[in-house]
Amino acid sequence: MLYPWQESLWQNWQQLLEQRRLHHAILLLAVKGSGRDVLARQLAKTVLCQNSETEPCGVCHSCKLFEASSHPDFHVIKPEQEGKQIGVDAVRQCNRWATETSQLNGQRVILIEHADAMGEAGANAILKTLEEPPQGCQFILTAQSLDSLLPTIVSRCNKWRLPIPAEVNVKQWVEHKLMQSIKQESIRLNSGAPLSTLSFVESGMDIRHGNLIKAFADFLQPPNLGIYDVTALCTADGIVTLKWLSYFLVDCIKYQQGVSDHFVHVESFASVQQVASSVPTALLIDQSRKINTLYRKLEQHTGLNIELLVVEWLTGFIQD
CATH class of the missing domain: 3.40.50.300 (P-loop containing nucleotide triphosphate hydrolases)
Structure with missing residues (x-):
């Protein structure tokens, strides 16, 4: 079918x-x-x-x-x-x-x-x-x-x-399958792919994503507490969480630069505003570049200690 x-x-x-x-x-x-x-x-x-x-x-x-x-x-x-x-x-x-x-x-x-x-x-x-x-x-x-x-x-x-269906159609299709409403950001995190979005919500990844974004945004507020809580949430679902954080940082940079639409984190927009108002743009750009490099490194070398590398990356946000 x-x-x-x-x-x-x-x-x-x-x-x-x-x-x-x-x-x-x-x-x-x-x-x-x-x-x-x-x-x-x-x-x-x-x-x-x-x-x-x-x-x-x-x-x-x-x-x-x-x-x-x-x-x-x-x-x-x-x-x-x-x-x-x-x-x-x-x-x-x-x-x-x-x-x-x-x-x-x-x-x-x-x-x-x-x-x-x-x-x-x-x-x-x-x-x-x-x-x-x-x-x-x-x-x-x-x-x-x-x-x-x-x-x-x-x-x-x-x-x-094969064209990707319109976001509104993906939302309707997934919601019909699950008999529940879903977040727009769940669709955008999965590049608009209907089956990926369905699996994402079905497996509870949307909830874990939301928890990670909130913990990460809170950690970025001085005095930068909870680094190991964020690390634990990061490593629970493998390296895909690094992609989530990369998308989030890009949203924060967009907000700082006055972009008004095309955000991935629609439902988590309060967290985007929170981080964008407290972390310098140069630091966000640098850390965004570093997390993408880290993602590729972990993708190619599966035996590396992800916890240690994530803690090292998160430490880069702590300003003296």
């Missing part, structure tokens, strides 16, 4: 399927939390369906196998772990699948999830197959953005971008 914000793009694909003009290599660009894998698999299932050209019938042998995750002509590669590269051996396997004969006498579909995780060696290994795929082989690639994809891969695909 597709999500409401995917319907428009899906209808475009259906038209191409009906006209038999679907490109042999589809590149779907969509942010994390937009359900891009659902849309990609809907396309794969439709291409493989034995009864319909524009939507999966759900009753044919192919559809039944697809739903059971045992379709012999549907192949998927993706990173073994989030943040890791797709190995060149996995990419070479795609080339072998592409040349195999269909076991159901139909199409073959190869889905490459997180195609932006292919290294240069992997990308080079599949270029020729993407450019001239064997008859009856459909490639579907998904990625977050074009930024980390090699131009040689992009140039061989037909690009489609």
Whole structure:
């Protein structure tokens, strides 16, 4: 079942399927939390369906196998772990699948999830197959953005971008799912992605975010008490909390510079004003730069002592 914000793009694909003009290599660009894998698999299932050209019938042998995750002509590669590269051996396997004969006498579909995780060696290994795929082989690639994809891969695909739905629609959809109202800042902290926002609120991250922002704003008021309370709240949910604080500092800097809208922390705006009125702009900018550096460092080196590094960063706010 597709999500409401995917319907428009899906209808475009259906038209191409009906006209038999679907490109042999589809590149779907969509942010994390937009359900891009659902849309990609809907396309794969439709291409493989034995009864319909524009939507999966759900009753044919192919559809039944697809739903059971045992379709012999549907192949998927993706990173073994989030943040890791797709190995060149996995990419070479795609080339072998592409040349195999269909076991159901139909199409073959190869889905490459997180195609932006292919290294240069992997990308080079599949270029020729993407450019001239064997008859009856459909490639579907998904990625977050074009930024980390090699131009040689992009140039061989037909690009489609899944638009992020309007904030008001995300709010309505998540609230309908949860049967409760949600904060606007929960949506903005998740870049407007509906599924990420849903998970964020469902797991209570919105409450923990609110607690962290209040404790952080209070700590920044002289005499800067509660450094270890803030550190504990920071480390409870991993390094994502550093992103929250980075967004908060940017909001404070915006407020100091007279910006009147586009704040992430809408419901926590009193805390933004509180910090912006007591911490010098130069210090906020410097600490904002440092927390972004710290985030990247912890992202790359998971064995580091996050508590110690966060305390060190927070100490930078204490002015003599």
